[in-house]
Structure formats: structure tokens, C-alpha cells
Amino acid sequence: MFSPIESRAFDASNAQHLFLIAYRAVLKEAHASLKAGIDSQANYLRAVEAGLFPRDEPSAPGVAAVEQMVAGYLVHQIKERYDQAFVAREWSRTRHATLYLNVPPGVAVNSFFSTDIWSEETDTPAMVSLNILPYRGQTLAVFSSLPEHSEQVEMAFDRIFSSREECQLHELSKLVLKKCENIVLAPALYDTFCRRQKEQITTYFERNVAGQSYEADDPQVFLFSAIRATSSSI
Incomplete structure (x- = not known):
């Protein structure tokens, strides 16, 4: 197939x-x-x-x-x-929104989940597939849905689609940790993360398990590259 x-x-x-x-x-x-x-x-x-x-x-x-x-x-x-x-x-x-991320390959995701927005057209929650994969030496993110749910996908992830690069990657990192369990991080990438970044990533993931709604804007909640460590982060 x-x-x-x-x-x-x-x-x-x-x-x-x-x-x-x-x-x-x-x-x-x-x-x-x-x-x-x-x-x-x-x-x-x-x-x-x-x-x-x-x-x-x-x-x-x-x-x-x-x-x-x-x-x-x-x-x-x-x-x-x-x-x-x-x-x-x-x-x-199907409808697709593609984001070409200016970061080296290191993160992979293959997941399907709810946007948490109701679709009047199908009388169900609007659902979306998210794929993040290596692509031509960089990273590609693809949001896919049925045509009836494409409007809700745009609404749900407007901050990701419309933000500048650093904010976009931060919001995408939070979405992955909040909604996806099928995540792969390259060891070579993960090993560059400081102790605080690893802790914040783990905390954000754990506190959103099973539909919880924990939120944090800590820049250390970031999957695509190491965040510069401070003296208290190492």
C-alpha cells in the first residue's frame, strides 16, 4: 500500500x-x-x-x-x-497544508487527532493528520484533512501557519507534544539539548497526556534544535 x-x-x-x-x-x-x-x-x-x-x-x-x-x-x-x-x-x-521548515532533519511525526473544533458540516470534531519528516536536507510538516475539515484546521493552527520561523517552530513543538504520541527524535539532536530543555519537553508532554490542557510558553519547550543553555540550565 x-x-x-x-x-x-x-x-x-x-x-x-x-x-x-x-x-x-x-x-x-x-x-x-x-x-x-x-x-x-x-x-x-x-x-x-x-x-x-x-x-x-x-x-x-x-x-x-x-x-x-x-x-x-x-x-x-x-x-x-x-x-x-x-x-x-x-x-x-484530501486537503494539505505544507510547511517547509528551515531546520535540519531530526524530528519525525505521523499522527492523527482532533482539532478540538466542531465541524457543522460533518457534525463531528474536525480531525487532522500531522506528518513531520525529513525532506531534501531539511524538515517538512504536512497538515492533512478531509475537505470538510480544512477550514477548522486553518482556524485551529493559525498561529503555526502565520507565525515567523522561531515562533512557528515553538508552536509546532507544543502541538506535537500535546497531541502526538508517535514521535521520533534523532539521538544526535536530542543529545544537544540541555538538562532544562529535556525536563521542560518531558513535563509538557506528561501534563498533556489523556486530553489534559496544560499550557506553557517556556522557550525551552522546543523540539527542532537546542536552546542556548544558561548557567542554571546545564
Whole structure:
């Protein structure tokens, strides 16, 4: 399925290549979210059988299991749209916003998540794929979505799209740490980070796990290069 982007150089002007990196993120999230729903429900039913929760009354774990299954179904609905486009080889059924980042390769992301903005057109949260990958000696970021969600994607990430380079990379770093779990940092890049930068990156990621809303504008929350250390940072 993915040989066009795995066996030859990625081409950001190729509609099929752009579609496939987005589709790969959607498939990964579809599998992960549906499995999470199945596991949550199975664990809840085992707890009911063990007498830990009432069988015929609502409980917080039971509601959480249902919410997890609903989230998985929403992703599955979008996956079906991508499936149809893939079978028909209609690569233009998705919309893409590309950012050419003036930094060496060192960060890679392949993720699919909610923009946290509701789409009236689909009556669901608008969803987006984010891919960050090495590209021609530098780094490329690609935001991909269904056409019905492209307006919400622009609204949600306006600060990233419209900011100057340093601010853009800072905002993109925060988005990755807040929304993505499928992150790769090159060891050669990570080893240049000072102790404080590593701590701030880890803290920002941990405090946004499971949909939390921790925010920080610390410049050390930065993934794309080392931030100059102060005497207290080393």
C-alpha cells in the first residue's frame, strides 16, 4: 500500500504521496482507538463480573468505556472515507497544508487527532493528520484533512501557519507534544539539548497526556534544535 512513499524519495508535490502519509496516520489511529475501546469495555465487564461495579446502573468506568468506543467510531468513519479514496485512487479527496521548515532533519511525526473544533458540516470534531519528516536536507510538516475539515484546521493552527520561523517552530513543538504520541527524535539532536530543555519537553508532554490542557510558553519547550543553555540550565 505504501510502497510509493517507502521505496522512493518522498515528493511534496505528488498528490499520491501526500495522500499516503495522511492515510498511514489515519490507519494507525483507527486501529489504536478501536482497540482502546474494545479493551476499555472488556475491562469494565470483567470488573462488573467481579462485583466491583453494579451490573444494571451507570458508573464512571462504564461511561468512559462508551466514550472511548464513540471516539473510535468517529475515527473509523473518517478512515472509511480514506479507504474509498485509496481504492478509487482519487488522491485529491484530501486537503494539505505544507510547511517547509528551515531546520535540519531530526524530528519525525505521523499522527492523527482532533482539532478540538466542531465541524457543522460533518457534525463531528474536525480531525487532522500531522506528518513531520525529513525532506531534501531539511524538515517538512504536512497538515492533512478531509475537505470538510480544512477550514477548522486553518482556524485551529493559525498561529503555526502565520507565525515567523522561531515562533512557528515553538508552536509546532507544543502541538506535537500535546497531541502526538508517535514521535521520533534523532539521538544526535536530542543529545544537544540541555538538562532544562529535556525536563521542560518531558513535563509538557506528561501534563498533556489523556486530553489534559496544560499550557506553557517556556522557550525551552522546543523540539527542532537546542536552546542556548544558561548557567542554571546545564
